[in-house]
Amino acid sequence: MKLLVFAGSLRKASLNRKLAKHIARAAEAEGCEVIYLDLNDYPLPVYNGDIEDQGMPENVHRLQELMRNADGFLISTPEYNGAVPAVVKNTLDWMSRKQKNGDSGGQLFQAKVAGICSASPGALGGLRALLLLRDQLAKLGMWVAPTQFALSKASEQFHDDDSLKSDHHERILAVIRSVMSFHKSHQ
């Protein structure tokens, strides 16, 4: 199974980036082919139909290509004011636009699977953002694994080398395995 793994944060020291990297390593160890995506490498303007009318930004097509080639996504998102950060919504909105080959952007999501995680220094670990991300991905046509993972007090949960301190690994594996099992049963 080919999985695209990314964090919904652009921050260098992002907790979600650390969690996404842990998730990527765990998925690889489970036998998945993993592509780790750093959204900093594909900067996109805030969606504006005028920009699209002038010609689709090249990074939209580059990102769509990555998504088209993936069987599913593993996402770790921050929570901003109880919702997903703008960069996550903006990326999904651009992705939903027409692809270079003329196919609709919606086809990048339909019948694919997503596993969702979050990390926050707070007590809920970004749980509220997960509810909205789940809803958003489902609206795009994805099956979202019922098992999810929110890492609370995340600023205390990583070693200096960015490895995860505590024993959350099993819960993260449960998300990955749920994603893999969906893929297996829908091939």
Ligand SMILES: Cc1cc2nc3c(=O)[nH]c(=O)nc-3n(C[C@H](O)[C@H](O)[C@H](O)COP(=O)(O)O)c2cc1C
């Ligand atoms: C605009 C803004 C709003 C935030 N709102 C929330 C929130 O609703 N819940 C929460 O747990 N943390 C909130 N935070 C704190 C983030 O969880 C924290 O900055 C976290 O480290 C961001 O994720 P990152 O480390 O992956 O960049 C907010 C931070 C910002 C900048």
